[in-house]
Amino acid sequence: MSRANEEVEAVLQEYADLIAISGGEGFRARAYEKAARAIGGHPADVAGMGVDGLREIPGVGRSIAAKVVEYLRSGRIGEVERAREEIPAGVRELIAVPTLGPRKAMVLHEELGISSVDQLAEAVRAERLRDLKGFGERTEENILHGIDLLRRAGGGRVLISTAMDEAERIVAALLAVGGCVRCAYAGSLRRMRETIGDIDVLVAAERAGPFMDALAALPDTAEVIAHGGKKTSVRTREGLQVDLRVLPPESWGAGLQYFTGSKAHNIRTRRIAVRRGLKLSEYGLSDAETGRTVASETEEEVYGRLGLPWIPPPLREDRGEIAAGLRGELPELVEERDIRGDLHTHTDLTDGLAPLEDMVAAAAARGYAYYAVTDHAPDLAMQRMTAEKILAQRARLRALDRRHRGMRLLHGTELNIGPDGGLDWPDDFLAGFDVCVASVHSRFDQSPEALTRRIVRACENPHVKILGHPTTRRIGRRPGLDADFDAVFAACARTGTALEVNSHPERLDLCDEDILRAKRYGVRFAIDSDAHSTTHLPYLRYGVGTAQRGWLTADDVINTWPLTRLRRFLAKGRGRA
Known part of the structure; x- marks a missing residue:
């Protein structure tokens, strides 16, 4: 069963949405959002905690703690129940559509009587939204795309x-x-x-x-x-x-191969079996004429009798893995054990949930050789970052570095790529960081040409060494940027900028298909957790899995390299103006 933390996070996030829908104070909605994230990312299970224990979690005040205790005891929160009654269920359904915020959902309900996703799609197609204040043709296009995303991510997935x-x-x-x-x-x-x-x-x-x-x-x-x-x-x-x-134990290998799939991969292997006079099923590989089983106990044995090496499961998508296996050209995929450090993480100095010392201790417990802290820079105004704050953090990090002999600590920052491709700090200030990650966080609605120029310009800054969550997508919630990513990948190859494989399960950005495209340009990659809590560091496994689906080897990934080689990569090109 899920931890109580996830259940509490969901109900508090729902309450924040309900406050926003009803036009309540923005600071109050943000307070519940922050508390939801803090509880969801808290390492200890909140079940059984009292008000005083909950208040020790950053962002959880007495009022919110009391509501959490009420939920843990009764399975409900009175204020949330009343808010649900005041706001039509249809409006709550609408806010699940990516790109459609709570207030616009309420406007659609009040002005047009829309109370379901199907009604919304029908209204867009009938061009009924474009006469509403704050809506237009581009908004309609975005909503339709959001509905498509929601439906594709639905179906129980x-x-x-x-x-x-x-x-x-x-x-x-x-x-x-x-x-x-x-x-x-x-x-x-x-x-x-x-x-x-x-x-x-x-x-x-x-x-x-x-x-x-x-x-x-x-x-x-x-x-x-x-x-x-x-x-x-x-x-x-x-x-x-x-x-x-x-x-049966003797059929384990054949069954595992069969039920792992994919369907398209299995069709290929069955065709090879037929050409060899064999029959492949979940029970084994057998002679087509006599029915005698020739391989079944292990996957390696089954693939071997088909003339193939064992094919790692993430590759089994019929994207050339069979042909590569027959040629003896399957890549030796990157493994989680190859990762020597994490190069994109956050602390409570900005939007993280844990202090610097806790994040460093959790990273050390994972056996990393190096670890970077990359809190947000000042252009994300809600983070209230200043040069003084980031330099004070650097001093604390250097002191911690002297105590962690087995793990080197790197001081970095996640820069915001502005609408014109500019960054938060001037070059002379950026020169003091060990690593700079640059990411797009806003203005997703620019034209494809503007978005492409924006990202390419950021990559051309000599201090930017990693392009963070490159497409900005949120799975099932927000589409990727409508930019020319082939031009972006070419720019990254030219400037020596690594593309991030962001391991957060809601992002996995770049996705496997984009990784396959980008690799053809000769770029390097960084598999990072983007951790905002100590409990997020293990998300790295999902980034590694995505990288494997993109056919990446350890040498493709900069944070599998020894620190000396990584430092050379991070320093390369900094002399250019």
Whole structure:
């Protein structure tokens, strides 16, 4: 089951949205948003905490703490219930559309009576919105795109992090059942896709019954959809469908290969089997004429009899991996253990949730050789950053660096790329940082030409060494920038600017397809967590998975390099004006 922290985060964020919809004070909505993020990212479980314990979490005052205690005791918050009653459910549905804010949703409801996403799409197509104040033809285009994003992200699909948490709990529970030889998740989750429709779990055992019963009885199982001898399907409290199959131990490799997919990859492998006079199924690779099994126990064995090396699951998308395998040209993919440090993280000096010392200690516990702190620069006004504050942080970081002998600390900043491509601080000030990440945070509505010039100009600054979350997308919530990214990738290759693979599950930016495109230009990459809390540092696994889907090797990724090589990369080009 999910931690109480996530449940509290969701209800507080909903209340912040309800305040914004009703036209309440902006500072009050922001206070609840900040408290929601703080509780969601808090390392300790808030279940059982009292008001005093909750108030120790940054951003949680007495009033919010009291509401959290009310929720933890009763499963509801009176004020939130009353706010829900005052605001039509249809309006709450509308704010799920990316690019459509709470106040515009309320205007659409009050002026046009729109109370569902379907009604909104119909109104846009009928051009009924463009006469409203604050709306126009471009707004209509953005809303339609947002509806499309919402629908494509819907259909029961969830972020990989949600599915992974659920899958790992289930696998751990089934491994504890007597008679379990092996247990693993498969499907799109094993291939590290960014969103997951359902979870496939496989068990190798002689008897299926105990595992089918165990899955149905798990505390997180909300509904048993089907319960049989070969397959059991349940729905969890998170709304995810989980399909369990129990295989004979001798069929484990064939079953794992089959249920990992993808469908297109499996079609390719079956065709190879047919050409070799074989038949491939979830039970094994067998002789087509005699039915005798020739390979089944391990995936390596199955692929080997097909004349292929073992193909890492993230590559199994029918994007050339079969041909590369036949030629002996599969890449040796980057692994999480290759990552020597994180180059994009935040503290509570800006919008992070944990102090500098806690973030550094958590990074050291991960065994990093180096670690960069990159708080926001002053152009994001809500962060209230100043030169004095960032220099004071540098002094604290240098003092910590002397105490962490096994891990070098780098002082950096995340710069905001302005509408014209300008940055927050002048070059002489930027020269004092070990690493500068530059990212777009606003004005997403510029023309494609302006956006492209803007990003390219930032990359041409000699102090910018990493382009942060390059497309700015938020999965299911905000589309990527409408820029010419081939021109951006070419500029990054020319200027020696690494492209970030942002590991936050809501971003995974660059995505795998963009990585594949960018790699052809010869660019380097940085896989970073963009952590705003100590609990976010492990998100790196999702960035690594995305990088693997983009066929990246360790040498492609700058934060797999030894510190001396990384420093040379970060310093390269700084002499140019």
